[in-house]
Amino acid sequence: MRLAELSERSGASTATIKYYLREGLLQPGRRISATQAEYGEEHLRRLRLVRALIQIGGVSVADAREVIAAAEDESLDHHLRLGAATRALPCAERPAEDDPAVATACRSVEALLERLGWSCDPGVDMLNPAHRRLIDSVAALVRLGYPCDTEQLLPYGRLAAQLAVTDLDMVEEQPTPAGQIEAAVALTVLYEPVLLSLRRMAHAEESARRF
């Protein structure tokens, strides 16, 4: 199909698709002449994934490029590529400061990981964006004076572990390795708004029940 049809079927404007091509989020089409290019179903699929990551998942264009590059990097092993979304995506680049709230947060998180039995090498793991973001968030809560020690975090951690089982089950349902990797990226990112929305709706529900 041509760019115009790709645009129509994906819902993205041709200008946006050209922009994604420029930014490397989409492979160029097969050149059919000096001024025409042809795109296939896999382009459409990728484009839809990119749109979903950016619009629904709130991923930046640069991060989306990183994620997709990692997911497609054949030189990485399956496990690493499955984690592409986790590693390349989320967070602010602030390393630990000498802030006492951050120190408290680090201790709480470390204790939490031990209680949960999660194996995070402390050396390597400071590189994990999710870990850094967790510490930043906990530090912010501490700074505001809200209880956010291991006791408060534990229920969240246990629920996260349950979610991970459900999520990986969904990934393993995919028949092909490539399908599993795409599913890992899509489900990791796109179930986040699902989860947050449900939590807020549950708040409203529980609050209505109590008051």
Added chain:
Amino acid sequence: MRLAELSERSGASTATIKYYLREGLLQPGRRISATQAEYGEEHLRRLRLVRALIQIGGVSVADAREVIAAAEDESLDHHLRLGAATRALPCAERPAEDDPAVATACRSVEALLERLGWSCDPGVDMLNPAHRRLIDSVAALVRLGYPCDTEQLLPYGRLAAQLAVTDLDMVEEQPTPAGQIEAAVALTVLYEPVLLSLRRMAHAEESARRF
């Protein structure tokens, strides 16, 4: 204290504080002369909350203003003010389209709410941003061809219900109504990155266990 001290104790630059004052995220200080103003501890506390909402919670300045205004609106009842964060915060302004994926998503979500026993008037509830965002997210997953019907959503919904109990317990620990409302806002928003980070870390953990 003066603006400079407020800046030092909160970590925000004076320019940023002036910006927040302009935008109505912070009450003006008590005018002490034609060119000086004095701020109190409650200003510092509010400023820290605003910073956390914006930096950690990823809330926009405009949304933060809305949330704070609702939380402080004495004419609303306690229950409504508790829900300030839920209602004023998150989501894209897209109403339902005539997209078949959206229609499917609506059906799945409606069935989910019934299974969970959550009481959402369908008429009123389309106004709930969380509900709209949920539908948008599910629609995106449907569009990509991932299973996202009531069966897949149910575990998420049940876990969200459990989280809501924990969260409201934390809110109810606050002694004063005003404290409860601030806690509701802060905990609703700031536990979101905590939850998402933990989920990603749990993914890594579970994935390592399986592969």
Added chain:
DNA sequence: CATGCTTGGATAGTGACACTGTCCGACAGT
């Protein structure tokens, strides 16, 4: 009192981001 610093308010500017608009030289269909 003069001097030089700081203060808070007003206003304009910045840089990042995700597009979007415009132009142009090929084609492709008739």
Added chain:
DNA sequence: ACTGTCGGACAGTGTCACTATCCAAGCATG
């Protein structure tokens, strides 16, 4: 040949969260 569409290049747009600059009015020190 004519007309419309195509893809590529590149400059421009709107939004957002600040940030830099000015300014006049204090205050602090000599």
